[in-house]
Amino acid sequence: MSFRTTAAVDHVEDVSPGRGALPPRAWYASSDAASLSLNGRWRFRLSPTADAEDDSFAVPGHDTGDWAEVSVPGHWVLQGHGSPIYTNHLYPFPVDPPRVPTENPTGDHLRVFDLPRDWPADGDAVLRFDGVESCARVWLNGTDIGDFKGSRLPHEFAVGRLLKPSGNVLAVRVHQWSAGSYLEDQDQWWLPGIFRDVTLLHRPAGAAGDFFVHASYDHVTGEGTLRVDSDVAGRVTVPELDVDVATGETVTVPVEPWSAEVPRLYDGVLATGGERVPLRVGFRTVALRDGLIKVNGKAILFKGVNRHEWHPERGRALDLGTMREDVLLMKRHNVNAVRTSHYPPHPAFLDLCDELGLWVIDECDLETHGFVEQDWRDNPVDDDRWTPALLDRAARMVERDKNHPSVVVWSLGNEAGTGRGLTAMAEWIRGRDTSRLVHYEGDVTCRDTDVYSRMYAFHDEVERIGRGLDGGPHKRRELPFVLCEYAHAMGNGPGGLADYQKLFESYDRLQGGFVWEWIDHGIAHPELGFAYGGDFGEELHDGNFVCDGLLFPDRRPSPGLLEYKKVIEPVRIEGDRTGGTVRVTNRHDFADLSALAFEWSYQVDGETVESGPLPVPALAPGESAEVKLPEPPVEAAGGAETRWTVRALLAAGTAWAPWGHEVAWGQVPVAARSVPSVAAAARPVLAERLITLGPASFDARTGALRAVGGVQVTGLRLDVWRAPTDNDDGAPWQSDVRFGPLWRKFGLHRMRHRLDAVEPGDDALTVRTRVAPAAWEVGLDTVYRWTSDGSRLRLTVSVTPEGDWAVPLPRLGIRFGLAQADSVTWHGGGPGEAYPDTRSASRLGRWTSTVDDLQTPYVRPQENGARADVRWARLGGLRVDGDPEFSFTARRWTTEQLDAATHLSDLTPGDTVWVNLDHRQHGIGSQSCGPGPLPRYFLRPEPTEFSFVFSQAD
Ligand code: GAL
Numbered sequence: 001m002s003f004r005t006t007a008a009v010d011h012v013e014d015v016s017p018g019r020g021a022l023p024p025r026a027w028y029a030s031s032d033a034a035s036l037s038l039n040g041r042w043r044f045r046l047s048p049t050a051d052a053e054d055d056s057f058a059v060p061g062h063d064t065g066d067w068a069e070v071s072v073p074g075h076w077v078l079q080g081h082g083s084p085i086y087t088n089h090l091y092p093f094p095v096d097p098p099r100v101p102t103e104n105p106t107g108d109h110l111r112v113f114d115l116p117r118d119w120p121a122d123g124d125a126v127l128r129f130d131g132v133e134s135c136a137r138v139w140l141n142g143t144d145i146g147d148f149k150g151s152r153l154p155h156e157f158a159v160g161r162l163l164k165p166s167g168n169v170l171a172v173r174v175h176q177w178s179a180g181s182y183l184e185d186q187d188q189w190w191l192p193g194i195f196r197d198v199t200l201l202h203r204p205a206g207a208a209g210d211f212f213v214h215a216s217y218d219h220v221t222g223e224g225t226l227r228v229d230s231d232v233a234g235r236v237t238v239p240e241l242d243v244d245v246a247t248g249e250t251v252t253v254p255v256e257p258w259s260a261e262v263p264r265l266y267d268g269v270l271a272t273g274g275e276r277v278p279l280r281v282g283f284r285t286v287a288l289r290d291g292l293i294k295v296n297g298k299a300i301l302f303k304g305v306n307r308h309e310w311h312p313e314r315g316r317a318l319d320l321g322t323m324r325e326d327v328l329l330m331k332r333h334n335v336n337a338v339r340t341s342h343y344p345p346h347p348a349f350l351d352l353c354d355e356l357g358l359w360v361i362d363e364c365d366l367e368t369h370g371f372v373e374q375d376w377r378d379n380p381v382d383d384d385r386w387t388p389a390l391l392d393r394a395a396r397m398v399e400r401d402k403n404h405p406s407v408v409v410w411s412l413g414n415e416a417g418t419g420r421g422l423t424a425m426a427e428w429i430r431g432r433d434t435s436r437l438v439h440y441e442g443d444v445t446c447r448d449t450d451v452y453s454r455m456y457a458f459h460d461e462v463e464r465i466g467r468g469l470d471g472g473p474h475k476r477r478e479l480p481f482v483l484c485e486y487a488h489a490m491g492n493g494p495g496g497l498a499d500y501q502k503l504f505e506s507y508d509r510l511q512g513g514f515v516w517e518w519i520d521h522g523i524a525h526p527e528l529g530f531a532y533g534g535d536f537g538e539e540l541h542d543g544n545f546v547c548d549g550l551l552f553p554d555r556r557p558s559p560g561l562l563e564y565k566k567v568i569e570p571v572r573i574e575g576d577r578t579g580g581t582v583r584v585t586n587r588h589d590f591a592d593l594s595a596l597a598f599e600w601s602y603q604v605d606g607e608t609v610e611s612g613p614l615p616v617p618a619l620a621p622g623e624s625a626e627v628k629l630p631e632p633p634v635e636a637a638g639g640a641e642t643r644w645t646v647r648a649l650l651a652a653g654t655a656w657a658p659w660g661h662e663v664a665w666g667q668v669p670v671a672a673r674s675v676p677s678v679a680a681a682a683r684p685v686l687a688e689r690l691i692t693l694g695p696a697s698f699d700a701r702t703g704a705l706r707a708v709g710g711v712q713v714t715g716l717r718l719d720v721w722r723a724p725t726d727n728d729d730g731a732p733w734q735s736d737v738r739f740g741p742l743w744r745k746f747g748l749h750r751m752r753h754r755l756d757a758v759e760p761g762d763d764a765l766t767v768r769t770r771v772a773p774a775a776w777e778v779g780l781d782t783v784y785r786w787t788s789d790g791s792r793l794r795l796t797v798s799v800t801p802e803g804d805w806a807v808p809l810p811r812l813g814i815r816f817g818l819a820q821a822d823s824v825t826w827h828g829g830g831p832g833e834a835y836p837d838t839r840s841a842s843r844l845g846r847w848t849s850t851v852d853d854l855q856t857p858y859v860r861p862q863e864n865g866a867r868a869d870v871r872w873a874r875l876g877g878l879r880v881d882g883d884p885e886f887s888f889t890a891r892r893w894t895t896e897q898l899d900a901a902t903h904l905s906d907l908t909p910g911d912t913v914w915v916n917l918d919h920r921q922h923g924i925g926s927q928s929c930g931p932g933p934l935p936r937y938f939l940r941p942e943p944t945e946f947s948f949v950f951s952q953a954d
């Protein structure tokens with residue numbers, strides 16, 4: 001005998017989008033129609049398979065006394081039931097579309113509700129689910145009202161006839177896996193559950209159904225044209241514009257346009273017989289003209305980020321405050337665009353983009369990346385049976401989001417290969433909405449798209465594309481270029497942002513890009529700090545590849561975000577020591593500079609001695625001016641380094657930042673520093689087992705520095721090792737050489753220090769060594785030369801590489817331990833970390849930090865926290881002056897401990913503060929999913945000499 005267990009689960013493995021839902025429509029909040037949020041605590045029962053339990057729970061009166069509870073919106077795996085799984089592109093189940101495993105965690109959700117007393121007796125009602133992963137079947141008061149897939153898309157059901165004044169029983173069965181999972185293979189956690197709002201909406205007779213606001217802007221006449229097409233006839237009013245027209249009627253009036261820079265919205269109302277719907281109208285025209293993306297007649301430059309929805313405790317169940325925080329953080333960091341990778345976000349996020357101003361690429365909930373493992377065989381996007389599901393997804397996105405002025409581009413999805421289904425989606429979208437462009441990165445022929453889009457292309461290729469030398473299919477050659485993903489922000493990095501930006505600003509065809517990605521998807525974990533792939537015992541996972549954002553999981557900006565803010569600043573302030581002027585350039589696409597106030601300040605040895613306002617004309621976009629600086633406020637004392645800092649600040653508070661918020665800055669050097677000279681006047685003196693030289697003492701046998709004055713120093717020696725960053729290690733699939741693994745192969749983490757000679761001379765102590773790894777012939781001939789003028793101690797390190805070095809060095813400098821050092825003060829780059837290709841945001845000045853605050857909390861510990869271009873630093877009772885400038889790190893653990901740690905919780909402070917003073921570090925790059933550092937940021941082994949002057953700090 002053979003039988004299938006139950007017909008009730010057939011919809012789970014059915015390629016169709018579902019059954020019973022209403023046609024998709026615009027998402028809006030009515031002014032006057034009643035609604036009831038069904039968010040809150042729901043009864044919950046988890047079953048290991050899709051049909052382990054019958055569906056009698058949906059029948060009113062079912063006893064749920066022994067059920068658990070979960071919060072809706074929410075994911076049950078983040079509420080103590082089962083656990084999350086992280087994979088990048090591998091399906092965590094056998095690829096046998098549309099079948100899914102028998103082990104299919106299934107969450108039964110139940111909520112009993114009463115209608116509010118004033119719920120209207122007439123009219124209909126709609127039950128709306130804004131997001132359920134991955135497949136749901138719904139019963140209201142025992143009646144099966146339908147099922148659906150399409151996790152990050154809304155589904156509505158007509159339920160008026162089923163409602164009772166009280167005791168309504170809403171039952172939702174959610175399966176983790178379904179045919180829909182094959183279309184949702186995005187690089188993120190698999191998180192089942194009802195993770196967006198559930199709402200009951202009253203639909204009065206004559207309610208507005210679906211409507212489409214068409215609001216364009218003619219940049220030649222300065223007029224906006226408005227027409228609202230609506231299923232239900234009504235009137236459209238926009239009081240500020242004296243507009244009062246019927247739906248379907250076109251009106252043209254002078255308006256101020258909407259842009260991401262000046263997000264001008266006009267409040268309006270659509271009034272039908274049954275309800276009033278608030279409208280927020282932004283007039284703007286998006287077009288492909290002269291091979292460029294133009295908005296309101298102007299080519300725009302995307303300074304974007306890819307945003308997944310993420311909260312470290314709630315996963316993709318985001319509250320409004322978190323969404324707002326994302327938009328505010330973006331605006332405050334000069335980001336002007338967001339790609340909603342890789343699914344339509346909660347609709348409230350788009351309201352915020354309209355209101356605060358961000359260009360949006362709205363991406364459909366579609367990715368079939370796992371099929372790449374079988375050369376895309378059986379890819380659903382190239383199989384007609386799946387096309388209805390794809391079209392359903394396209395329609396649900398477009399219909400829901402079509403009234404947002406911020407949405408300028410529709411994206412078909414991400415990493416889904418190529419196929420007829422994508423073409424069908426593009427054709428449907430174009431038929432429905434001619435006012436926006438279509439994007440999809442996965443088809444390099446650009447057959448269905450208006451933009452040539454790529455991810456992680458290297459700088460040199462981007463430049464070729466910018467110059468139009470990339471060839472390719474004819475259609476593609478005519479299209480503008482966008483990097484829909486670049487600058488992989490995993491761990492320390494991304495490096496090379498400034499180099500990309502320079503290209504974007506140099507070639508018209510390059511219309512910017514979107515950094516991958518906005519936020520680390522670390523999950524708050526009681527023992528580990530933040531958990532990543534593998535921390536929940538997944539059999540397949542991709543480790544910390546899920547932590548690759550510009551924000552840490554708790555939304556603290558990483559150094560990468562500060563770097564990005566500086567690189568994309570909309571005002572450029574430059575100058576050199578010659579002119580007594582600064583050159584100010586307005587790099588906005590639309591706004592003049594009238595919203596900004598400029599301020600100068602003057603620094604002597606890093607300290608600001610005076611500041612004042614700097615009048616700058618309200619330059620139009622693209623304009624520059626040479627602006628005269630005042631006379632230097634003080635005579636520089638001999639040898640002091642002086643400079644101007646000019647900052648552009650918000651002249652008044654905006655919706656996204658208060659008055660005084662810094663938008664851009666630049667520095668202009670005046671007098672250069674003079675490096676402290678140390679006359680070699682003192683003589684090394686041998687006494688007992690020590691050699692003393694000026695304020696210092698050394699071990700007479702090994703030549704090791706023991707103390708400078710009263711400050712004990714341990715383990716001072718050459719250091720070339722850093723705990724490899726995710727970008728040093730690189731992604732396994734990279735075809736370019738990856739230095740992290742090579743560094744380990746060549747033993748740079750286990751260098752041996754051979755002592756060749758300790759030579760006290762007339763005016764110097766010279767210590768000769770050879771630093772080299774076991775098993776290899778390469779080495780670094782290293783000479784430490786110590787001199788003193790009696791109070792100060794100068795160390796000159798001379799390094800001569802020997803043998804055939806096939807790799808650059810991670811770092812080159814010295815390291816030593818100090819017994820005490822709680823805080824550091826320095827004159828140099830700050831306040832945050834900087835490496836050779838991530839140092840745009842590092843501002844020269846005088847900074848102070850505790851040792852603890854110097855650490856950057858990358859979710860997977862790795863090299864971090866270096867302060868660059870340091871003239872001098874004071875810590876632990878010592879002052880160190882660099883000749884030339886240096887970079888330093890200071891930590892309560894060794895580099896070896898940092899290297900061994902997998903989570904922040906592995907780092908426990910020891911008694912010693914380990915200090916690295918680096919002559920140089922190797923660049924960072926973004927090889928965790930892109931190019932490594934550009935060759936100009938390599939730290940190549942070559943004969944090198946550098947010095948430090950130590951003295952006791954006052
Ligand atoms: C891209 C993909 C993203 C993410 C990124 C690496 O290929 O579109 O979703 O996986 O790589 O972090």
